[in-house]
Amino acid sequence: MELPVNLMFVAEGEEELGSAHLIDFVRDRVGKLSRADACLAPGASQNINGEVSMSLGCKGVVEFELVCSGEKWGRGPTERAIHSSYAAIVESPVWRLIHALASMTDPADPTRVLVEGFYDNVAPPTPEDLELVDKLAQRLDEEALRKVLGVKHFYRDLHGRDLLLKALYTTTLNIQGIYGGYTGPLVKTVLPEKASAKLESRLIANQTTKETVEKIRRHLDRHGYTDIQILEYEGQNAADDWSRTSPKAGIVQATIQAYRDFGFDPLVWPYSLGSSPQYMFTKEPLKLPFISAGIGHGARAHAPDEYYVIEGNERVRGLADAEKFYVWLLSKYSNTNLK
Template identity: 45%
Template sequence: MTQEEIHKVHEYIEAHFNEHLELTRRLLQQPSISATGEGIEECAQMVADHLKELGATVQLVRFRDGHPIVYGKLYSKEAKKTIIAYSMYDVQPPEPLDEWIAPPFEARIVQMEPFGDVIVARGAINTKGPLMAFINAVKSIMDSGLEPPVNMIFLIEGEEEIGSPHVPVIVKEKLDELKKADAVYFPSATQDERGVPSVVLGCKGIVYVELEVRGGSWGGPKERDIHSSYIACVDSPVWRLIHLLSTLCSPEGKVLIDGFYDNVAPPSPDDMEMLKKTLEVFDEEVIKRRFTVERFRGDAKGLELLKNLIFSPALNIDGIYAGYIGPGTKTVLPYRAMAKLDFRLVPNMTPEEVVEKLKKHLKKHGFSDVKLKVRDAYPWAKTDPRASIVRAAIRALNIHGFDKYEVWPMSPGSAPFYAFASPPLSLPFVMAGLGHGSRAHAPNEYITVKGLKDLEKYIVTFIYEYASLK
């Protein structure tokens, strides 16, 4: 009976996909930039309204100093399992605007070779497109006259792009309900440019900081920019920041903070098995083309490249700001300079130790005056590859005709799965799905139209497969 039900819902998706596509475009047309707050309230309400249409009980959980989490519950009479459907409705700022081929919140459908029709929009792939695919998939089950085969708790946040500060808060607040869940699913369009899908079982942690240098007792102007000719006798906060940054990382990418690597754990036997299996289909040239890079650091290839990407901690400079960068010339000696950095953490590092080691590094190198602000900080997370939610994700790929896929023990990126994977919940989680998109956080972010339809169908199959597993 299960396969008949899946087929029935897939047929419904085929017949109603144009409606689903427009619903997805409408959500993408609504700005929801967590860094500035633009459109957040409106988008949260849109998501809540979609969940209410499913028949879910919905609450906008608000916080004194943050954006609301859309929290909903949808229970089925015969369901024996419960999943937490985690997602996000917030997006990154769209700048630089002049590099987009269409306005970032128009959700225009354009032709993009070799993929055909794609939606170009901020949030298309990360992650409002997949979020809407999940909602459309659940609605398709119900509109087909069926009940979802699992109970669902929706936890859709509006602060993922600014560090998910309130996910652990809502986990604590809703702990009794969340403890009834068996697993967590993050709907994602994972196919690469070749069409090869992936299943992701973990993610790195993150520490995101700001460093600000201002003139002070060490030297430099304290209150305003001054004429650049005075560099002959007045120290520069910009040079001071540059010298500071040069103490943090070697030209080869090694982090130079004392003890930074002390708690880094090597990949486990399960990790290595997954990496070797992934290598059978992994193509590093795809990543090069995607990110327009000519070579990887150290000319790493194959297994070494995957280990570096997934299991090595890293330090990145996200941005540097100082002085005048407008048209023409303006000769100034700036009174302040700022850099934004992110550290990516792997097992068994903790955010607390990284922040403390950074503070000691600044003091050791004579930069105690530099203002340090921690913006985001949370740990890594991993899931057992034998978990039933993982097996269901892979079985769904097989049912859709995919016998070649990549299984990533961890994503190089970060997400707040620690809040679910760690006690007191200790739940397995998985990121999986069909569909292709790319350019998250960059201009011309996109998701393929066909991929959205494939993702909706995959989600239906996945839900039924998970419900049927013992």
């Protein structure tokens, strides 16, 4: 059977590693990719209760590492860990890093970043965004979301519209992990010579990854932490720009109609809370509309027990139904101006 549309597939296996080489792939094939009308990222979009969501973009992200060492500081152990009995007279790089990290957020509200200028370029929700948020607030299954995430409470027990606005329009500064010294079984009496913390910031329009790292650097310097290094994982693409597609785009409206044809009324998100390299397709030079959509259920992304439901049940569709949906979706696209 002949397909009703022309398809170009872009598949890459480095997403969890930062998609380091995808940008090169796109740059090398701009001429070919520019012939496309839109981009679709297939995905299992049903939650555990079977409700369908689709997102029209994503937050950006920049990831980096802070390193505090006695060698750079000129204080504390400078070459190797020493016996902890000297902690009374030798300073600790680990405590110095902890104090530096603590200076970046408000103790009364750890989601509030105190880095000067951190929120300067944050764009407020558009009228289109607020319309989508209001519709989401009426139907968002917060209990299902808590269950999937394994959390008992959201921030300050927000719910509904307030919860969505906080989630979607808050730039984050998250500590992925902290390590230094001995972390094995039982104890080891050492005073470490170095400590590191891996951080990330989730960005929204119109923030940039570059300005975020620069503001962190200035904050550290102004608070006396000029010795703490920022490692940016050069060449690993540990940064993605934010991406947005208008809800008025043809591909969005056609996808919503396809969902309805299958008996679903999708929850349409202005963008997802996570990040992916969508911007490589939605911004210069391609400037294509990009959405994520599909039926079926999967969860625990990036975890060792990430899963996808194959058979389906009375609540969520299985792989066979997902395949049928994509066939129908392509037929809808064939009669639509997708841009």
